[in-house]
Amino acid sequence: MCGLCGTFGSADHWTDGVGEAGTSFPAAERRRRASVANEVLGIYGLKLMEWSNRFTLTGRTGKSAVVDQFGAVWAEAERMTGRVCDPLDPAVIEAMEARRGIGDRG
Amino acid sequence: MTAGTSLPPVTVNILTGFLGSGKTSLLKRLLALPDLKDAAVLINEFGEVGIDHFLVEEVEDDVVLLKSGCICCTIRGDLKDSLLDLHHRRAAGRVPPFGRLILETTGLADPGPIVATLVADPALRHQFRMGNIVTVVDAVNGTENLNRFPESVRQAAVADRLIMSKTDLVDAGTIAAFGQRLTRLNPTADILPLDDITTPDASLFVSDIHDAEARAGEVARWLAADAHHHHHDHHRHDVNRHGDVRAFVLTSAAPLDWARFGLWLSMLLNRHGTEVLRLKGLLSIQGVDTPVVVQGVQHLIHKPVHLDAWPDGIVGTRIVVIAKGLEPEVVKRSFRAFVELPASLHYR
Numbered sequence: 001m002c003g004l005c006g007t008f009g010s011a012d013h014w015t016d017g018v019g020e021a022g023t024s025f026p027a028a029e030r031r032r033r034a035s036v037a038n039e040v041l042g043i044y045g046l047k048l049m050e051w052s053n054r055f056t057l058t059g060r061t062g063k064s065a066v067v068d069q070f071g072a073v074w075a076e077a078e079r080m081t082g083r084v085c086d087p088l089d090p091a092v093i094e095a096m097e098a099r100r101g102i103g104d105r106g
Numbered sequence: 107m108t109a110g111t112s113l114p115p116v117t118v119n120i121l122t123g124f125l126g127s128g129k130t131s132l133l134k135r136l137l138a139l140p141d142l143k144d145a146a147v148l149i150n151e152f153g154e155v156g157i158d159h160f161l162v163e164e165v166e167d168d169v170v171l172l173k174s175g176c177i178c179c180t181i182r183g184d185l186k187d188s189l190l191d192l193h194h195r196r197a198a199g200r201v202p203p204f205g206r207l208i209l210e211t212t213g214l215a216d217p218g219p220i221v222a223t224l225v226a227d228p229a230l231r232h233q234f235r236m237g238n239i240v241t242v243v244d245a246v247n248g249t250e251n252l253n254r255f256p257e258s259v260r261q262a263a264v265a266d267r268l269i270m271s272k273t274d275l276v277d278a279g280t281i282a283a284f285g286q287r288l289t290r291l292n293p294t295a296d297i298l299p300l301d302d303i304t305t306p307d308a309s310l311f312v313s314d315i316h317d318a319e320a321r322a323g324e325v326a327r328w329l330a331a332d333a334h335h336h337h338h339d340h341h342r343h344d345v346n347r348h349g350d351v352r353a354f355v356l357t358s359a360a361p362l363d364w365a366r367f368g369l370w371l372s373m374l375l376n377r378h379g380t381e382v383l384r385l386k387g388l389l390s391i392q393g394v395d396t397p398v399v400v401q402g403v404q405h406l407i408h409k410p411v412h413l414d415a416w417p418d419g420i421v422g423t424r425i426v427v428i429a430k431g432l433e434p435e436v437v438k439r440s441f442r443a444f445v446e447l448p449a450s451l452h453y454r
Contacts, residue, residue, distance in 0.1 A: 014407040014408065015368035070369070070372075071369075074372060074376035075376055085373060087440045088377070093439055102442060
């Protein structure tokens with residue numbers, strides 16, 4: 001099975017991967033992906049956690065929601081926070097560059 | 107399980123083009139081709155195409171069988187209902203079994219919502235899959251249409267194949283200049299001529315990214331767009347700008363982390379999906395030996411597929427983006443900040 005195939009159980013989203021194999025990824029992989037997502041979600045005060053083949057998205061006040069698909073987290077993030085989650089927002093780009101130790105080489 | 111659920115999905119080709127561009131003329135000629143005997147054609151009115159001389163029999167009220175073996179249907183109600191209705195008739199054996207559906211849009215249509223209906227609708231997505239989008243552009247009026255009508259720009263920007271019609275009515279210089287303009291607007295699409303003598307063949311529809319044999323050639327075409335981009339960068343920095351629609355290429359030599367890429371692109375499309383008219387990419391992914399093909403229209407990304415090898419032997423991620431109103435340098439910087447792996451960081 002390739003590294004992209006069959007992730008996230010029953011979810012049906014392109015981020016689930018190249019799904020010819022069709023089997024679920026282990027929970028450890030889902031946890032790793034949640035960890036990757038949290039680098040960005042932290043900017044908005046949110047945290048994603050692996051939960052029973054799905055994810056939960058939790059805010060600072062404890063408000064939470066279930067997210068079925070890894071790639072579908074953003075609509076829920078915007079709904080929960082009432083904020084626009086824009087990867088082209090210069091402040092968000094700068095925050096990501098700082099977190100990941102990447103300077104603006106452009 | 108019904109008989110319908112066991113049928114393989116029907117590949118849908120969108121045939122679009124601005125008012126008067128000649129798409130109906132192209133369709134008439136295609137309907138006569140025996141290569142499309144496996145196809146159904148969905149149009150607005152039989153009268154527009156004038157199918158009388160192709161007609162063999164009327165199968166049902168709004169479905170006729172043509173000499174080529176192709177069936178021709180009119181849209182009743184909205185598109186979703188028409189597609190579902192056709193699917194049920196196919197499953198029930200009330201119309202000849204077809205594996206391809208050519209959907210002719212109106213001249214003012216934006217293909218984006220049609221793709222959304224096909225790819226995102228839960229009732230349709232398992233019965234149909236998107237094939238090539240074919241856009242007819244008119245060598246006589248095309249430049250003016252692109253200047254004046256945003257619909258015309260969107261139709262050309264999302265195309266997999268651009269058919270340049272009426273090439274027999276203009277001189278070679280006009281054809282060359284219009285061709286260059288189209289290439290700048292959509293560097294990933296093949297441009298094919300249509301005149302009194304030349305009719306594109308069925309490969310226009312048949313040869314696509316879902317076809318394992320055609321896949322490598324199709325991706326090689328996208329990578330040629332990357333080469334075009336670099337060539338013009340040497341001459342003029344922003345040559346791919348077309349009004350506020352611009353084509354640009356995201357690159358990364360180091361393999362990408364799939365989760366980071368998926369997170370970034372889904373975030374970008376959630377906020378800017380309407381502006382990302384087309385995206386086609388070949389990706390190098392950590393832990394995956396073969397190149398991964400990703401492509402989409404607006405908010406919708408098709409299921410990624412693998413290639414057996416790098417088409418030009420060059421390993422690395424190259425993603426062509428055709429976007430309206432997005433600043434390429436900002437998108438590139440965002441891509442790097444979210445996705446690219448710094449040399450000092452390694453996962454796995």
